[in-house]
Amino acid sequence: MGERRSTSQSLVSWTRLRPYAMISPAILVFCLFFIYPIGYMVYLSFHDWNFVSPTKEFIGTANFTYLLSNLEFREVIVNSFIYTFFTVFLTIGISLLLALWLNRGGAIYSFLQASIFSPHITSLVSVSMLWMWIMDADYGLLNWALNLIGIESIPWLTSPDYALTSLIMVAVWKGIGFNTLVFIAGLQSIPKDLYEAAELDHTPPWRRFLRITVPMLSPTLFFLTIIGIINSFQVFETINLMTEGGPINSTNTFVYYIYQYGFQFFKIGYASAAGVILLVILSVLTVIYFKVLSKKVHYR
Template identity: 40%
Template sequence: MTAAATPRLKSWSWTELLFVAPYLLLYVVFLVYPLGLGFIMSFQYFDLFAGQAEFIGLENYQQLFSDRIFQGAVVNTFKFVIFTVPTFVALGLLIALALNRQTWWAATLRTLFFASNVLSVTIVTLIWRAVYLPQKGLLQNFLDVFGIQNIALLQDPNWALQAIAVTTIWWGIGLPMVLFLAALQQIPGEIYEAAELDNASPWQTLWHITIPSIWRTVVLVTIIQIIAQFQVFGQINLMTAGGPNNSTRSMVQFVYEAGFRQWTAGFASAAAQVLFVIMIVAAGLQFWVSRRKQEF
């Protein structure tokens, strides 16, 4: 091969950096710097109200892991993720399969399902607080038909977290549905025609053709929802404020209350670092499991 035929890499120029500089600047200022500052603060006694900082080593973490309220918040957060993430994946895929049609009614239903996704958390919680009203709510009016009286889900420690999970699923189901629809529409129709000629059942077609073809999207939706649901805060704060009896308090709400109500920013930063590690491990584990499944 002659020197003229050898591929040559384009020389790097400082002018090219100008195109990515705004993004890099915002990324560093609003993500990298706060992340690093929070990590440093987690080893300090940092009184946010007084503005005083003192290095105390691992005391924040020691206090954190012995705090029963924080332990309960970790358990509640994991429960919430277990309630919501599999439902988002399964229900989102089911709706996408049902509405993957070029008809006017399918387009209308897709719009309706996605419409809730654009609502603010305040509007969503107002709607569902009205649904869950013990005596005059929509749910109670429905249960009155069956003779069931005085169901107060948000006041019941055994059901409040599940009620908020239902609210969250109703609010956010539009995004998984759209992602699955986009993936389904990329599958060639010839594959389904071949399966039909081989007399494959709908279940066989789903399991052996559809799901393997959209597996990357399944992994994407799962990771997105794991990260999102570990950060649940708004609907819990507005619907139950962590009650009753701390049964719905999440890790993010614990961080918020420690930092902006008790003004112990160092303690709150330690809790935030634990949440960050849990999110990274959970998302990484899901990604690793999906890659192993693809190999087999």
């Protein structure tokens, strides 16, 4: 009798532990490749280390104090917010308009959807090289087209006044395809009877868009906006290849700034402190975004 009770208790215990045992590999990987690097970055942010010396000197909050008082870093913060704001909202706005236009049947529209999506699956290295040629101040295709209509050549990548705008253009061009297809999927999931009822009530198209399309697309808008904000703050490849943070620090953003001080200047503690600040900013923005807008998302 005692053996049966012991076996029964063992089965109950295993039944309770089995879900945790099944997800333990994923938890282990998550802790090893996400939680541990973040914790180690926070640890390094309080030290002075050159990536070579076997010892790390504890300096407290000195890295953070210098960062927040550094004019160059303030410019990086401003550049990052400007880049993120215009990239996210231009991409979403243009993608929504394209989705409304392409959300119909026919081979030509299927071809256009595939064409618009193609930049998304192209590597950022190839995209950057292509746009460096298009935006070349002397021989670029863009300036050649402007010259045809009587506009003087613009130093797209070599002037502080245009360089950040040029990078935003590249990011919007690359991101439109993915967002457009996601919007099309969202539009096709909206029940047709809502539009039919609105037509019977003689509701104008603009009111149908604001009262039906936008609320029903709110989960899609919510998803694309938060993903766009996170990705824009982490931009690196285009800056590294096209401008290297210049001219005059006008295109330097968080991740490239961290790369510079970590792997070019070997100031690991300083770069880690910048990484911690980026983590805090993204966390705060995400929490605010969820708190403010999650209640306005309409889930069917």
